[in-house]
Amino acid sequence: MVERQGSRRLPAGTTFSLAESAGSSAASATTGTDGAATSRASSSGTLDDPDDPLDVCLLSYRSDPYSGGQGVYVDQLSRALVERGHSVDVISGKPYPDLDPRVDLVKLPGENVVDEVDRLGAFEVSYLREPRKLFEWASVLTGGFPDPYTFGERVVDYLDDRGDAYDVIHDNQSLSYGLLDLLERDLPVVATVHHPITVDREMDLADADGLTDRLLVRRWYAFLRMQRRVASELPHVVGVSEATRERTVADFGADPEAVSVVHNGVDTDQFRPRPDVATVPERVMTTVSADVPIKGTRHLLSAFATVRDRRPDAELVVVGGFDDGGTAANLVEDLGIGDAIETHAEISDERMVELYGSAAVAVVPSLFEGFGLPAAEAMACGVPTVATTGGALPEVVGDAGRLVPPGDAAAIADAVCDLLAEPTERERLGTAARERVCTAFDWDDAARETVAVYREAIRAHR
Secondary structure (H helix, E strand, O other): OOOOOOOOOOOOEEEEOOOOOOOOOOEEEOOOOOOOOOOOOOOOOOOOOOHHHHHEEEEEEEOOOOOOHHHHHHHHHHHHHHOOOOEEEEEOOOOOOOOOOOOOOEOOOOOOOOOOOOHHHHHHHHHHHHHHHHHHHHHHHHOOOOOHHHHHHHHHHHHHHHHHOEEEEEHHHOOOOHHHHHEEEEEEEEEEOOOOOOOHHHHHHOEEEEEEEEHHHHHHHHHHHHHHHHHHHHHOOOEEHHHHHHHHHHOOOHHHHHEEEEEEEEOOOOEEEEOOOOOOOOOEEEOOOOOOHOOOHHHHHHHHHHHHHHOOOOOOEOOOOOOOOOOHHHHHHHHHOHHHHEEEEOOOOHHHHHHHOOOEEEEEEOOOOOOOOOHHHHHHOOOOOOOOOEEOOOHHHHHOOEEEOOOHHHHHHHHHHHHHHHHHHHHHHHHHHHHHHHHHHHHHHHHHHHHHHHHHHHHHHO
16 A cells, blocks of 8 residues: 555645736645645555555546536546545636546636637736736637646646645646646656547538638647647557547657557446336437537438438437527528427436437437547437447447448438337347447446556656
8 A cells, every 4th residue: 555644635626726927836725615725745655556546636628517528537537536446636627527526626717718708808907917817818819729728837837836746647638738847847647638639620621611711720729739749749648549549649649659548438327228218209319519510410410301301200309509690500490400409408417318218319420539428328328329430439339339421411311210210120229239338338447447557657757
């Protein structure tokens, strides 16, 4: 066992306040209880015993529990690590995650201007005294996305006199310059890549309408220069699939030997079949990011219009929403299918499971997925699933679902109509899907394999 001096734990819900001045290293931690942060000493011992508990610092620059997979990843991995006996602090920027009570959350400040409707109106006079906040506001106002970079700066400030309290620093895809600073300060660093955002940029550029749109896309993705450099220099990277590993090496220049594949898990106790919920025979379900080209929403909507022509009672349940005046909303209107679509935004996992229980078929139309949590969660619920072959989806779905080419609306429509017409095949695929997820995608396995990467990083650090 590792002998530790002092208390490792920070009071739950810790908020970290930084002096937001250029080049400032001043930092203080505040809490919602007595206002004093607990100091922590670094671990001692060999750390070579696989049962030896570790102190883990898990970084996440955005951790929205309702949008995208990064908030899910932080929540579920930290929970699984704690279950295995490790101690975890999650250091997050806005929006903050929902975490297990046994995991400490350190809330770093940040303006999160990117989520503001009125970005110009988000300006505050105090920004003139706080250059980092002024940079965030100005960057977003001019079409940039500064969050990964500024989060990394704040992390370095926070860990400046706290880094030795942790055995390993694990970054959740900020891939910020701050990670290189931490390496220079002799801290073991591991980073997870869900998929290189170069994939998103390629698809957004292909979808751009004219020179101005292309310039705006390139401006938004300017942070990729940083991520390429950082990923290429990191000695220990976790890729959540073979597809992610291949693209991380090809797009980011990562050392192939540095990238370990650790598949995500699924909470199969939460995402489960619901025999108490009646299946609606013609109901199709999907989760979407409405106007993000990589998610393939427009191809699903075109496919559903075809399904509706063939099966007039078909209905589409969407977990997510369509932006007012956006591409998806306009397409719904053009196709005349709005009366058959029901949307649900920011719902609980339990409500999502209930909706899956009512669905006859689930569809994942993404053009690329680094892993594909929507597919895995639908399968865990025993719902027959149609997915594309984009990215890692074949790794997730295997032979327990129907696979179609990315961007092929006709193929999606054919697969959905076939399954709606074949209840016996739906039952077979639903059973096979549940079995596959329970066997292949377990968060405890993911935590165990991630800890193996941690220990490798710690040994190399020595």
